[in-house]
Amino acid sequence: MRNLDQHTITEAVLARQAQTANPRLKHVLDSLVKHLHAFAREVELTEEEWFKGIEFLTRCGHITDDKRQEFILLSDVLGLSMLTVAQNNDKPAGCTEATVFGPFHVEGAPHYELGADISNGARGIPCVVRGTVRGIDGKPVAKAHMDVWQSDEDGLYDVQHPEIGHAQARGIVHSDSEGRYHFRSILAVPYAIPHDGPVGDLLQTTGRHPWRPAHLHFLIKAQGYEKLITHVFRSDDRYLDSDAVFGVRQSLIADWKQQSDGSYIVEYDFVLNPARKGAADA
Ligand code: BEZ
Ligand code: FE
DSSP: OOSOOTTTHHHHHHHHTTTOSSHHHHHHHHHHHHHHHHHHHHHTOOHHHHHHHHHHHHHHHHHOSSSOOHHHHHHHHTTHHHHHHHHHOOOOTTSOOOOOOOSOOOTTOOBOOTTOBTTTTOOSOEEEEEEEEEETTSOBOTTOEEEEEOOOTTSOOGGGOTTOOSOOSEEEEEOOTTSEEEEEEEOOOOEEOOOSSHHHHHHHHTTOOOEEOOEEEEEEEOTTBOOEEEEEEETTOTTTTSOTTOOOOGGGEEOEEEOTTSOEEEEOOEEEOBOOTTSOOO
16 A cells, blocks of 8 residues: 555554454444544644644643543533443433433442431531432332532632542432431532633633532432443533533423522432343342
8 A cells, every 4th residue: 555645544553454354343333434434524734733642642641630521521511421321321201211320429438328418618608408219110229329419619629629639529328218318418519510720721721610509419220220430410500511521411400499407409310220031139
């Protein structure tokens, strides 16, 4: 293969990777090459623009470490994360919808008894969170493993406070025999996603803000049901229609009600999809 030009190079690359043994990988790589080349042709990519793109990705790499994942953030703000979630979580009507995982989940969060305060010292207005976990048939799901995490009143997760060496505003509770759960935490507030790096520059250049509407994160696992990764959003939030990462679903919005003592309460009932026959449980 010599003298390849702009019209013949795509086929040449596809031919070069034709021996890829894994058929799924071959399909994905072939499609990636075709779309990348089509993109470069469509925008008539200049060499300067190509290098700016390389520099941008290099900056994403340099700022990424075990606490900061700029590539996931990039995928989030380009809508790729939510597209992938949406096309892989097509559940029957009535099931709780999935949304983005985000970068702030931590494996091994502390376990709490039902009713405990999972804020563990995080700053914020006290808030009770309660509801039920059921299957699509309405049957209560007992002992559902509910991993919850949220930011504090400054809009920061515990892992974004280097001085805090322990879990705050995150924890695991289990639903009771009737599928009910409740715990205490703090009021969810809107916050800006990390925007002091290349993804923040991209947002600014494109006239976008970095804000996410107030939400609680849930990762729910239960025997016989599909794993659910989702949020519950606050109905009075001004960013519901402009979430920086496109994660809002109408069905995930709940009212946070203020009590006479100034604290809040929010109720949300989760509906899990049964695991497909033969598929591994949550
Ligand atoms: C989050 O909700 O924690 C989140 C999601 C995507 C990007 C940044 C943060
Ligand atoms: Fe979040």
